[in-house]
Amino acid sequence: MSHLFQNYGKRRVPIVSGKGTIVTDDKGKNYLDFTSGIAVVSLGHAHPELVKTLQEQSEKLWHISNLFDIPAQEQLAEALVDQTPFDHAFFCNSGAEANEAAIKLARKHTGKHTIITFEQSFHGRTFGAMSATGQEKVRQGFGPLLETFRTIPYNDLAQLEAAIDDDVAAIMLEVIQGEGGVNAIDSAFAQAITDVCKAKDILLIVDEVQTGIGRTGTCYAFEQTPLQPDIVTLAKGLGGGFPIGAMLGKAALFPSFGAGTHGTTFGGNPLAVSVAKTVVDIVCQPSFLKEVNDKSAYLIKKLTEALPNDHYSIRGKGLLLGIHCEQEVAPFIQQAEQEGLLLVQAGTNVIRLLPPLTVSKDEIDQAVAVISTVLLGEKAII
Structure with a gap:
C-alpha cells in the first residue's frame, strides 16, 4: 500500500x-x-554547469527569507528583463504561484475584476489559476470557483469583441496552449488582442510557464507574435529542474506591488535564483x-x-x-x-x-x- x-x-x-x-x-x-519533466529540464539531466552552480551555492547560503536583500535575485531579475519591455521581477516557486501573482497584480493595479481567459488553456491548480484555466476536467469537484473569470474560445475574434466591457482588468493567455493540445495563437488574433488592450486600457498577461526560456526558439515565445504583454509569467524551464517561478512586469505596475501586498517564504531563495541565472545565461544566447x-x-x-x-x-x-x-x-x-x-x-x-x-x-x-x-x-x- x-x-x-x-x-x-x-x-x-x-x-x-x-x-x-x-x-x-x-x-x-x-x-x-522527450518529456523533460514536462518542459522543465531544459538543459538536460545533471547539466554540469547547473550541478556546479548548485554545489557552490549550497556551501554558501540556502535560505535567508525575503526580509533581506538577496543579491542573486537582482542579478537574475536584470538578466530576465534585459532587452525586453519589462522592468521588474517577482520570484516564487512555481508557475501556478506566478500566475496567482499576476492575477492579483492585474486586479490591484486596475481596480477592475474581470479577467478574460481561453478554452483549453491551463494556468495551474491553485484556486485562482484553476479558475483561469479553460478546461472543465481541471475544475471538476471543487465547488464554486473564483468569480469574474470569463472564458472564451481561443482564436475567435468575434467572441473576444463580445467579451470586452468596462470591468475587464486583463486578458490572460498562452502563446501555445501546451496542456490543451499544442494550440498556437493566430497572428491576426494576437494583433487584435494587442489592439483591444491598448484601446480599452486592459492589461495583457502572457503565461510563458511552458513556452518561456528558449522552449519555442526565442527567449520568450511572445517575441514571435504581435503580442505586447504587460506581465509575463515563467517557471518550468527557468530553473532547469530546480523549482522556481517568476513574474515580470512593466514599470507602470511597480507602485501596485508595494511592501506587504504579496509574498512568499521560499520564493527567490539563493539556491533557486543562482541556478536559474545559470540557465538564462546559457539558453538566452x-x-x-x-x-x-x-x-x-x-x-x-x-x-x-x-x-x-x-x-x-x-x-x-x-x-x-x-x-x-x-x-x-x-x-x-x-x-x-x-x-x-x-x-x-x-x-x-x-x-x-x-x-x-x-x-x-x-x-x-x-x-x-x-x-x-x-x-x-x-x-x-x-
Whole structure:
C-alpha cells in the first residue's frame, strides 16, 4: 500500500538517474526522455554547469527569507528583463504561484475584476489559476470557483469583441496552449488582442510557464507574435529542474506591488535564483537559440517524412511540438515507453514532444524511429 495520495496517474517506471537526454530506471533500462519533466529540464539531466552552480551555492547560503536583500535575485531579475519591455521581477516557486501573482497584480493595479481567459488553456491548480484555466476536467469537484473569470474560445475574434466591457482588468493567455493540445495563437488574433488592450486600457498577461526560456526558439515565445504583454509569467524551464517561478512586469505596475501586498517564504531563495541565472545565461544566447530552431526544423522535417499527412499533423514551435492523431494517443505513449522513449500527451489526441533543448540530432532520429514504430507499426532501431 502506498502512503501517497493517488492524485497522479503515475506510470510505473521508477526513474533513478539521468544524464542529458537519457534517464535510467531501477532495473538499468535506459530511455530517451522527450518529456523533460514536462518542459522543465531544459538543459538536460545533471547539466554540469547547473550541478556546479548548485554545489557552490549550497556551501554558501540556502535560505535567508525575503526580509533581506538577496543579491542573486537582482542579478537574475536584470538578466530576465534585459532587452525586453519589462522592468521588474517577482520570484516564487512555481508557475501556478506566478500566475496567482499576476492575477492579483492585474486586479490591484486596475481596480477592475474581470479577467478574460481561453478554452483549453491551463494556468495551474491553485484556486485562482484553476479558475483561469479553460478546461472543465481541471475544475471538476471543487465547488464554486473564483468569480469574474470569463472564458472564451481561443482564436475567435468575434467572441473576444463580445467579451470586452468596462470591468475587464486583463486578458490572460498562452502563446501555445501546451496542456490543451499544442494550440498556437493566430497572428491576426494576437494583433487584435494587442489592439483591444491598448484601446480599452486592459492589461495583457502572457503565461510563458511552458513556452518561456528558449522552449519555442526565442527567449520568450511572445517575441514571435504581435503580442505586447504587460506581465509575463515563467517557471518550468527557468530553473532547469530546480523549482522556481517568476513574474515580470512593466514599470507602470511597480507602485501596485508595494511592501506587504504579496509574498512568499521560499520564493527567490539563493539556491533557486543562482541556478536559474545559470540557465538564462546559457539558453538566452543567440547561438544557443539558433541551435534550438535548427533542431526544431530537423525534428519537424523528420516527423513529416515519417508520418503520412492525411492521418497526422505537426503543431507547435521550437521544441514544443505536438503530433495530432486521429485516435487517442495514450496507448501509443505506453508503447513508446516500452520501446525506450518517454513522451507525454496534450489532450486526448495529441502526442507532445518536449525534449531537452540540448537534444542531439542523433537522439531526434532515434525518437522519430520509435514514434514511427508505435504509430505505423514499423520496426524501430534504438
